[in-house]
Amino acid sequence: MGRSTHALLFLLLLLCCAAMAVSTKDVFGEDTGLSLVARKEHHKHSGFSEGECPDACQFRCSKTAYKKPCMFFCQKCCFKCRCVPPGTYAHKEVCPCYNNWKTKRGGPKCP
Template sequence: MKPGFAAIFLVCLVLISSSLFEVTMAGSGFCDSKCQVRCSKAGNKERCLKYCGICCEKCKCVPSGTYGNKNECPCYRDMKNTKGKPKCP
């Protein structure tokens, strides 16, 4: 009976881990697409995309538009760099 239980447990574990992997992949696609919009008019697009991606991964949101609207995402708005200035574009 124990080997059967172990097999069922293993199958369940694989199914759960694969669904979590899909959620993680969807999350990065979310950040990529939102940051592309946010940084579309940035002067230094590479830098904007880098920091937007960092902030999005941490906060799970990006304000709408290309500038402002940071009240839509308080975590994004309140994140500061080491100099105390806003980290997120």
């Protein structure tokens, strides 16, 4: 086989590998949990169990400079409300309990 044939076979092999790397969600319209990208696009924000709160709050507090207090209050709110808003800031309207829980001074309790 010539050099051009080997190059063509190599290119064909790369294309096949790339085609197989496509997420099962893209191919079948369902998420089987195999694609990390597909899991990060979907954010479940309500109906948490107590075991899911630390991970949700870790993401919620990931961009703040005050991680320890953010994590403390986020988890406290998550344990009570079973909800953490999507994203790292705002969107509190998605979780009414989380949004409406206030401090004694009337400020927001949940980050």
